[in-house]
Amino acid sequence: MIHLYDVELSGNCYKVRLLAALAGIPLALCPVDLAAGEQLSEPFRAMNPWRQVPLLVDDGLVLRDSHAILVYLAARHAPAGWWPADAASQARIVQWLSTSAGEIQHGPASARLVEKFGYQLDHAEAVRRSAVVLPLIDDHLASRDWLELDRPTVADCALFPYIAWAPEGRIGLEPYPAIRAWIDRIKALPGFLTAPGI
Ligand SMILES: N[C@@H](CCC(=O)N[C@@H](CS)C(=O)NCC(=O)O)C(=O)O
Structure with a gap:
């Protein structure tokens, strides 16, 4: 299962949720409470020293940055078309x-x-x-x-x-x-x- 560390009101996270929904890619959402400082916690920083969402974890691959995640999901998991070949x-x-x-x-x-x-x-x-x-x-x-x-x-x-x-x-x-x-x-x-x- 692909896990997305996510904040509902974050546009950077919404970019990823939107692609996943449109392209039919199942995501397990892991909500992160930014207001409570969860991004600063040791377990989260161990995954992402940049202390930011979105963060994607897929089969041992850990990816930060909404645009990197979009490209990866589209190229690896979406039907052809969302990320072109040429x-x-x-x-x-x-x-x-x-x-x-x-x-x-x-x-x-x-x-x-x-x-x-x-x-x-x-x-x-x-x-x-x-x-x-x-x-x-x-x-x-x-x-x-x-x-x-x-x-x-x-x-x-x-x-x-x-x-x-x-x-x-x-x-x-x-x-x-x-x-x-x-x-x-x-x-x-x-x-x-x-x-x-x-
Ligand atoms: N370049 C990153 C920027 C990510 C970013 O700025 N994330 C914000 C939420 S939209 C964040 O995690 N902020 C952490 C904080 O406010 O402490 C991306 O495109 O994903």
Whole structure:
């Protein structure tokens, strides 16, 4: 059984739960109580010295980082299509994994950390960064249904949580009709898994 150390309100964890649900990969969820500092405990640190979720354990393999986990699960356990076989298609998807870890993390995800969880980050800066990346994504999606390869892939799973949760960081999605339509398309996929506030 594949185990995911998980926090329900973490977008990084939701990326993994979403792919698993859409691709039909059974996961055993192991909830981690961040507020109680469980990620700092000795048993958890022994598995992940970075003290972060998500953390995946599969048959002796221990993996941290949502994007590494997405690639592994899709390549190893998902039906063909979620992670393509050819280098050019893989690289096209990795563009979006980098966008997720960079512009999205420092934009809408950071704004939500401030508004929902009280983190001492610069909300105005997160709003400014969101106002750069969201129009680029909206333009990109104006002429296609999915981020790459004309089908849902791990790229869509990586970007969905923090974009769909952007309003929780006081970043409205009204100016972005193509993003809103993409969110609705993802929600309509067979097996879609929701999360609180989505
Ligand atoms: N690059 C990592 C970032 C993971 C991360 O920041 N996880 C947060 C939850 S979303 C965490 O575990 N924080 C631990 C803490 O707040 O002490 C990924 O993509 O998974």
